[in-house]
Amino acid sequence: MGVAGSFPSFAGRPPDPVMGRDEADRTLARLGAEHEAIEASLLALEEHAGRRLLEGADLTGVTKERWTSTEQSITLLWTYFDAYTGALVSAREIRARRRYPGRSDLVALTDLLRGDGVTVANQGAAGPGAPLTGPARLSERFTLEELVARMNDLYAHALDMVLASDCVWSALPARIDLLADELRRTGSLAHSVGVRPGEHAAGDDLEQIAEELTVLREQVISDPLAFWLPGPGSAAPGGGRPDTTRYDRAARALEDVRREVEAVLAVRQDADQRLLQVRDLLSRANRTLAEARLARGEVLAKIAASEVPAVSGPPTVLHERLAVASEYRRYAQWNRLSPLLDSLEREAEDELLRARESLTSVTAPLAVRAELRGRLDAYKAKVARHGLAEDPLLIERYDAARRMLWSAPCDLRVAGQAVLRYQHAATDLLTPHRRGGNDGQGETS
Numbered sequence: 001m002g003v004a005g006s007f008p009s010f011a012g013r014p015p016d017p018v019m020g021r022d023e024a025d026r027t028l029a030r031l032g033a034e035h036e037a038i039e040a041s042l043l044a045l046e047e048h049a050g051r052r053l054l055e056g057a058d059l060t061g062v063t064k065e066r067w068t069s070t071e072q073s074i075t076l077l078w079t080y081f082d083a084y085t086g087a088l089v090s091a092r093e094i095r096a097r098r099r100y101p102g103r104s105d106l107v108a109l110t111d112l113l114r115g116d117g118v119t120v121a122n123q124g125a126a127g128p129g130a131p132l133t134g135p136a137r138l139s140e141r142f143t144l145e146e147l148v149a150r151m152n153d154l155y156a157h158a159l160d161m162v163l164a165s166d167c168v169w170s171a172l173p174a175r176i177d178l179l180a181d182e183l184r185r186t187g188s189l190a191h192s193v194g195v196r197p198g199e200h201a202a203g204d205d206l207e208q209i210a211e212e213l214t215v216l217r218e219q220v221i222s223d224p225l226a227f228w229l230p231g232p233g234s235a236a237p238g239g240g241r242p243d244t245t246r247y248d249r250a251a252r253a254l255e256d257v258r259r260e261v262e263a264v265l266a267v268r269q270d271a272d273q274r275l276l277q278v279r280d281l282l283s284r285a286n287r288t289l290a291e292a293r294l295a296r297g298e299v300l301a302k303i304a305a306s307e308v309p310a311v312s313g314p315p316t317v318l319h320e321r322l323a324v325a326s327e328y329r330r331y332a333q334w335n336r337l338s339p340l341l342d343s344l345e346r347e348a349e350d351e352l353l354r355a356r357e358s359l360t361s362v363t364a365p366l367a368v369r370a371e372l373r374g375r376l377d378a379y380k381a382k383v384a385r386h387g388l389a390e391d392p393l394l395i396e397r398y399d400a401a402r403r404m405l406w407s408a409p410c411d412l413r414v415a416g417q418a419v420l421r422y423q424h425a426a427t428d429l430l431t432p433h434r435r436g437g438n439d440g441q442g443e444t445s
Contacts, residue, residue: 019110021101027113028095031088031144038151042081045074045159050166061223063165070161073154080151083120087112087144116141160237161225168224171242176217179251183210186254190261193268194335202260202335205253212250267338271329274341278322281348286314288355296362303365304409311358315351318344368412373405376419379426388429397422 019027045051054067091112094105101109111117121139142150187206190196197203220227231239267274292311299308321344328337380398383389401418404410 017110018103018106019113021106024095024101024106024109024113028088028091031091031113034148035085035088038081038084038148041155042077045155045162048162048166050162050169053169054162054165057221059222060219061226063223063225066161066225067165070158073158077151077154077158079120080147080154083118083142084144084147084151087118113144116143116146118142118144118147120147156237160239163237164228164230164240165224167240168220168227168242172220172224172227172244172247173217175244175247176213176220179247179254180210180213180217182258183213183254186258186261189265190257193261193264194333195261195264196335200335202257205257209250209253209257212246216246216250264334264338267341268332268334271334271337271341274345275322275325275329278325278341278344278348281345281352282315282318282322285348285352285355288352288359289314292355292359292362295359295366299362299365302408302410303369304411308365309358309361311362312354318347318351365412369405369410369415372412372415372419376401376405376422379423383426383430386430388426391429393425394422394429397425 054063054070059067091109094108094112095101097105119139119141183206187210190200190203190206194200195203195206197207227243229240229243231241289311296308296311321340325337325340325344328334328340376398380389383391383394388394397418401415401422404415404418
């Protein structure tokens with residue numbers, strides 16, 4: 001049910017010594033309309049769902065303090081309204097005595113409608129607008145304009161408190177309940193895959209989120225104003241919004257747990273395939289290491305004066321952890337299998353990469369020897385195309401380099417120097433030969 005805004009303000013002219021008949025009639029008509037608007041607003045406040053909830057709730061904290069003050073303000077509001085009503089009734093009675101009121105009637109009407117002739121017993125309330133200092137008085141006197149202004153102030157403060165509480169109650173408990181339902185669904189799914197408190201971090205997180213939501217809901221119900229953020233610069237009743245910081249934090253935490261549980265579920269679906277892939281990676285790493293060990297023996301036998309790195313053994317620790325992962329799979333311990341499989345996949349790929357690097361390092365001397373052999377044969381073919389294959393110096397240097405490269409163990413440093421000498425000799429012979437061939441072509445043409 002909606003609640004009206006501030007009451008209409010008293011809008012009389014500056015008081016004349018005595019009001020005329022027409023002016024008195026217009027003022028009474030206006031005050032009657034104001035009285036109806038004020039009464040409608042007060043009744044709407046009485047019937048407001050937020051007010052009813054506040055009356056029946058077991059309040060705590062700042063809401064309890066504010067509601068105690070607000071109840072006093074509402075009581076004072078009705079006291080002021082009753083005084084306002086009484087003054088209006090009295091004025092109407094005076095006006096109804098005669099069709100054409102005499103001076104004494106007009107003087108009485110002027111005093112009621114514009115003077116401070118409205119007397120209100122002092123309720124001792126400390127609501128907004130009440131005097132905080134000075135001696136206590138048994139009653140206070142008001143003009144109708146002052147009385148309306150006082151009621152406006154009390155009403156605005158009371159309505160602000162009711163609307164703020166109702167807004168928090170309308171927004172947060174329902175959202176907390178929906179999040180609690182999602183928490184129960186996630187918890188049931190987590191339990192099915194072994195994610196339980198004390199056994200998995202996500203299970204502990206679910207337990208903490210459940211406790212937080214329980215406490216948060218109790219605090220929102222008992223102290224809604226503790227979760228209200230007034231709007232900056234807004235003086236209108238109910239200006240602001242609910243503070244959802246703690247709710248949002250719990251929602252984000254639950255979303256993180258949900259993703260982790262889904263990851264565990266994915267492990268349950270893909271466990272067999274992923275275990276096979278890890279076994280394949282480790283098997284390939286073992287074969288590569290075995291090949292590297294054989295190559296190392298060959299290098300040590302065929303290459304002299306070369307430092308050949310040692311080759312590590314098979315990754316036994318990874319094989320043992322793979323066996324543990326297989327046990328987790330056999331007994332459906334998905335929550336333990338999930339992180340283990342993730343690490344096994346990374347480490348198995350790293351192990352295969354290390355095995356390949358080891359093979360490359362071990363076979364490097366053989367690659368150097370192959371490159372020298374290829375370079376030597378390439379230069380021999382080159383000089384043969386130019387008719388210099390029978391040159392005694394080239395034959396001598398070629399044979400020396402070849403004996404070094406095709407003998408075991410091969411000294412790569414000495415063999416490289418022999419290939420370089422053959423290469424230089426071939427270059428020296430080819431250069432004048434090419435020059436002479438070019439000159440001959442020039443003469444022929």
